[in-house]
Amino acid sequence: MEQKSAQDRSPRSPSLSTSDARRAIFERLSPITGWERVAVRDALGRVLAEDVIAPCNVPAHDNSAMDGYAVRFADLGHDETALAVVGTAFAGKPFTGIVGAGQAVRIMTGAPIPQGADTIVVQEATRSEAGRVFVPPGQESGQNLRLAGEDLAIGGVALPRGKRCGPAELGLIASLGIADVVVRRRLRVAFFSTGDELASIGRPLGPGEVYDSNRYTLFGALSRLGCDILDMGVVQDDPAALEAAFREAAGNADVILTSGGVSVGEADFIRELVNRLGEVAFWKIDIKPGRPMAFGHIGDAWLFGLPGNPVAVLVTFYQFVQDALLALSGVSPLPEPVMFEAAAAESIHKRPGRREFLRGQLATTGGRNIVRLAGTQGSGVLRSMSEANCFIVLPEDCGDVAAGEPVLVQLFDGLV
Numbered sequence: 001m002e003q004k005s006a007q008d009r010s011p012r013s014p015s016l017s018t019s020d021a022r023r024a025i026f027e028r029l030s031p032i033t034g035w036e037r038v039a040v041r042d043a044l045g046r047v048l049a050e051d052v053i054a055p056c057n058v059p060a061h062d063n064s065a066m067d068g069y070a071v072r073f074a075d076l077g078h079d080e081t082a083l084a085v086v087g088t089a090f091a092g093k094p095f096t097g098i099v100g101a102g103q104a105v106r107i108m109t110g111a112p113i114p115q116g117a118d119t120i121v122v123q124e125a126t127r128s129e130a131g132r133v134f135v136p137p138g139q140e141s142g143q144n145l146r147l148a149g150e151d152l153a154i155g156g157v158a159l160p161r162g163k164r165c166g167p168a169e170l171g172l173i174a175s176l177g178i179a180d181v182v183v184r185r186r187l188r189v190a191f192f193s194t195g196d197e198l199a200s201i202g203r204p205l206g207p208g209e210v211y212d213s214n215r216y217t218l219f220g221a222l223s224r225l226g227c228d229i230l231d232m233g234v235v236q237d238d239p240a241a242l243e244a245a246f247r248e249a250a251g252n253a254d255v256i257l258t259s260g261g262v263s264v265g266e267a268d269f270i271r272e273l274v275n276r277l278g279e280v281a282f283w284k285i286d287i288k289p290g291r292p293m294a295f296g297h298i299g300d301a302w303l304f305g306l307p308g309n310p311v312a313v314l315v316t317f318y319q320f321v322q323d324a325l326l327a328l329s330g331v332s333p334l335p336e337p338v339m340f341e342a343a344a345a346e347s348i349h350k351r352p353g354r355r356e357f358l359r360g361q362l363a364t365t366g367g368r369n370i371v372r373l374a375g376t377q378g379s380g381v382l383r384s385m386s387e388a389n390c391f392i393v394l395p396e397d398c399g400d401v402a403a404g405e406p407v408l409v410q411l412f413d414g415l416v
């Protein structure tokens, strides 16, 4: 028999709530250093390492927010005012003259405001006749103008460091005429699956074997986050093989992800191994699925020992690992997890104690959010994740839920 570790000799090894576990993780992590300069398109999914300072105003000049007429507000009276139309201003072709008293210029959306004019009257409010436009009363001074620098002012912080770039950020950077930005280097994540029963795809299954799906799930989740990934394959439940794998991973990556081998029965020797090579900060979380999830470090590499069950892998990844990877990648501030209420379409059995993450199908029907369970909820049933579009989150103290009662849901789409 293997010797029991100190943690095992304690009456009960502590099990953390979801929020305590998240706190324990985030209080330890600090972002990786290292950066590179990339072209705007390559910044998609990357984290800004420096503030992006606006080198110009956006918009660059005062311009019209509507199609209509540029007028001098002082000309407008209490009744309908007739103005002489002296030209047209297009977005790419400004009106170069001056709008004098009693005059107006026809103007298109985005066209610079001609000199002399200060107000835009929308086309629909006017009528025109023989080179004149008739403006009804009730206009407001300065209406329908977009002022230079209103969106981004020259010299100001257009995007703060720590921002992860999505489509809007790429467009915003381009709107400033900036061709490249400084981003953090990609996080390097090594991962492997553990289990004597695991077969890699491409060969027939032997007796008692299962295909290793977790490495593909993790490949998908990590690729989508923009990590540099190191797939180390399957490692047998063998102390020497595991030690070699942990050492190699720790030498090559910022983060090590493993799946399997953390549940009762297999846990002891992995825990002892990690405690010998590094440190295990915690081992158990009060969640379902995914109760055994190890967090710690080996050398400078952070370690997340995920459960083996395929659904538990994704639950623990989304609830703990993903935000940890974002924090390590320099994302700051981290977005708060967003949850909202939906009515349970059916009753759900739950025992108080653990926080449960069920897989749900959320639909908005007649203006109401209604969520039903997405098929069989076993922690090995990956199909439930595929058929679901959200987690149904039942907090620790929650018991049975009756049909129609409100439950919290967390959309998968918001998890990326």
Ligand code: AMP
Binding pocket: 193, 194, 195, 197, 198, 210, 211, 212, 213, 214, 215, 259, 260, 261, 262, 263, 266, 307, 308, 309, 310, 380
């Ligand atoms: P474990 O956490 O190692 O006890 O594994 C729990 C369950 O998940 C067992 O049924 C394993 O066969 C299964 N499992 C573990 N690793 C994988 C994997 N990489 N792919 C698919 N199933 C797995």
Ligand code: MG
Binding pocket: 194, 195, 196, 260, 261, 266, 308
């Ligand atoms: Mg195993």
